[in-house]
Amino acid sequence: MAQDDPRRLIPRTDQLLGLPPVRRARGRLSDGVVRSLVREVQDRARRGDIGPGDVEPEVLAALAARSATTLRPVLNATGVVVHTNLGRAPLSPAAVEALVSAAGYVDVELDLRTGSRSRRGAAARAALLAACPAAEDALVVNNGAAALVLATTALAAGREVVVSRGELVEIGAGFRLPELIESTGARLREVGTTNRTHLRDYEDVVGPETGCLLKVHPSNFRVEGFVSAVGLSGLRPLAREHGVPLVADLGSGLLAPDPLLPAEPDAATALADGADVVIASGDKLLGGPQAGLLLGRPEVLARIAAQPLARAVRADKLTLAALEATLTGGTPPVVHALHADPDELRRRAERLAAAVGAPVVAHDGRVGGGGAPGVPLPGWAVRLPEAVAPVLRTGDPAVLPRVHDHACLLDLRCVPEREDDRLLAAVRAALDAVADDAAPAR
The missing domain is CATH 3.90.1150.180 (Aspartate Aminotransferase, domain 1)
Structure with a gap:
């Protein structure tokens, strides 16, 4: 390289890393990220895109603009x-504050009074039960699909899940309800047709091989015209007669009726109509963090919680903190x-x-x-x-x-x-x- 080549004037890496603003940036960014940004600016100077004298201010500008996450508000x-593409529900100020508080050590599974281990997420569970008094017990997992998989695994692995053909929906990103359920080892027993299902269709198949009856709210589509379906109140006597759990996957996350959305199911009504377990999402109409909520009868939820898969899909401390704050804090942005x-x-x-x-x-x-x-x-x-x-x-x-x-x-x-x-x-x-x-x- 010629002695007068301007590239010889490009600051060395050690010089740039030793600048006080760069040293401070290494307190919030990893060493690898800082070095990568420095090299990118040096490479621009070597290509002639910027002059050697611009390297230092460009490095400082790049570091100032770089945050620890690439997700943009x-x-x-x-x-x-x-x-969905923007992360569904924005959290309330109370939930954001709870996330920050829970970022360190917290008593997520500890009774500070006795020093002994406690039930995980007890506060979030109590907040759910207070917000939905019709529920006798509650369980929180990491998302709605996980809640459905966990419930069908616990209640019907190796047995049949009876569901109407009109409710075998496809949810986001191409995931289909039949595939999710069959992945648990349960067998789908489809009844009725796409547009019409009657009580006799359920009665004809319920028997010793039935693990549970499942009702699924279609959520993202509607079937109109010549249609017929059996509601939870209609299925309740059949489920009680055969001693099988009645599970309702609502999807949306409403805990109580909303006059603005009269056709949208809610947990309180579903439980009153006879559901043993209601599944809902925390990050939809509830307006909280991504979570799968299971609400219902204690004996059925105890079976679900005891399934080993529950450990794999349990909610972390941040979700539990944000969910509790969503339920007990101010009105969520949603x-x-x-x-x-x-x-x-x-x-x-x-x-x-x-x-x-x-x-x-x-x-x-x-x-x-x-x-x-x-x-x-x-x-x-x-x-x-x-x-x-x-x-x-x-x-x-x-x-x-x-x-x-x-x-x-x-x-x-x-x-x-x-x-x-x-x-x-x-x-x-x-x-x-x-x-x-x-x-x-x-």
Whole structure:
């Protein structure tokens, strides 16, 4: 390399690692991450993309911008409340505080008064029972699918799970209910047809090989027209007659009826109608962390909890802490978003629209997460050019709009009002960027 080659002026790695801001960064980032960022900047300088004198400030800027996780916070402007691609339910301030408190050593499985081991997650269990008095016992696992797998394994491994053909649904990411259940060693006994199932269909197959009767809420679709199904109250006498558990997988996570969603099942009603075990999700309409909730009769839940698989799917301390705080703290953001006042949403949308010179249009939000399919949540959206959408998604903050009918729509239902100013700044920056790209070159 020639003596006057400017690449000889690129700072050495040890020099850069010895800079005080870099040493401080190594307190929050691993040594491997810091060294990788340093090498990336040095390589840019070797390629001639930046000058040698720019290496040090570029390294400091890269370290300042790098967090310990690559997950980015997103402002959800789609109008979809339980957005699976965005992690479903945003946690309440109380749940976030609980997560931080539980990050260290906590008494998750210890009675501090006696110093002896205690029941894991006792506080979360107590909070669930207080929130759903119809349940006599509760068990928390790591997600809803795990709750179903655990229940069918404990109650029906090597035996039959009786379920209507119209309830053999496919859930997110291509996972199908029949495959999940059959993975437990249970055998599916399908009854009825896709659109019509009667009590006699269940009566004809229930017998010594029956492990449980299963009712599954379809969640993300509806069958209308010439249809028939048997509810929990109709199945209860049959289950009692044969001494088999009646399991209801609700999916959505409602613990009590919500007038806004009259067709969405809830745990309290399902238990009153005769379910021995109700399965629900913690991160959907309950508005908490990802968790599978099992509520019901103590003797049946004791069988489920005793199944060795329960150890493999148990909830960790962070989930238990966030779930308890969701149930005992303030109203979760999901509930706020579902019940947002349309007039207030319009006021906020008009304020944003006026600031950027855009129109406001009527826009229906959605529950999302497989809940209440087809139920509109009336609201409003700011209509922007479609070209703004990718700029918003990759901006800072990242904003996810809805792209529909060749337009970029911003629905503020799921955007906390405290974020309105940041959203406005992001929209202005995106509009400016699109305008610059569209301007003719000089």
